[in-house]
Amino acid sequence: MEKxxxxxxxxxxxxxxxxxxxxxxxxxxxxxxxxxxxxxxxxTHGYHEGELPDSRMRAHAARRGYKLDSRSRPVKYNDFFDxxxxxxxxxxxxxxxxxxxxxxxxxxxxxxxxxYCTRHTLDHVPDPYYGGTDGFELVLDLLEDACxxxxxxxxxxxxxxxxxxx
Ligand code: 4NP
Numbered sequence: 066m067e068k069x070x071x072x073x074x075x076x077x078x079x080x081x082x083x084x085x086x087x088x089x090x091x092x093x094x095x096x097x098x099x100x101x102x103x104x105x106x107x108x109t110h111g112y113h114e115g116e117l118p119d120s121r122m123r124a125h126a127a128r129r130g131y132k133l134d135s136r137s138r139p140v141k142y143n144d145f146f147d148x149x150x151x152x153x154x155x156x157x158x159x160x161x162x163x164x165x166x167x168x169x170x171x172x173x174x175x176x177x178x179x180x181y182c183t184r185h186t187l188d189h190v191p192d193p194y195y196g197g198t199d200g201f202e203l204v205l206d207l208l209e210d211a212c213x214x215x216x217x218x219x220x221x222x223x224x225x226x227x228x229x230x231x
Pocket of ligand 1: 075079081082194
């Protein structure tokens with residue numbers, strides 16, 4: 066069976082999207098779904114290409130049990146073909162992704178992280194880069210909520226595949 070492939074996207078790929086990747090990978094590992102779902106992250110800009118996630122973000126994530134060890138990379142053309150879902154954190158990321166999308170099918174893959182939240186009502190994951198400690202905690206609160214919601218939706222898809230194709 067083909068893996069479901071999910072790409073999380075923010076601006077620099079050093080704060081929000083690598084955290085989404087870390088949170089989602091842990092949920093997937095804890096549920097033994099690593100063979101069914103593939104996760105990656107990227108940025109709409111390449112300012113920080115090759116860097117580890119921001120040290121403040123890594124420290125906050127580590128306190129909740131998430132190890133963030135991805136390296137920043139920009140979104141590339143093939144991502145729009147390789148991934149099933151491309152999930153942006155805020156309006157700017159989503160507008161950039163829509164501008165970069167090569168065709169209509171690619172545009173349909175673009176979603177907003179907060180659409181999967183079930184407890185929080187904020188409509189975007191705010192950029193924590195120029196803010197303080199609270200911003201990093203809010204990012205993790207929103208991402209934990211959204212990743213749980215997203216995984217529930219994806220599990221139902223994985224579970225429905227064998228019955229659709231007996
Ligand atoms: P991210 O945060 O998009 O969540 O990775 C940022 C990282 C770097 C910058 C802005 C936002 N920057 O301006 O360098």
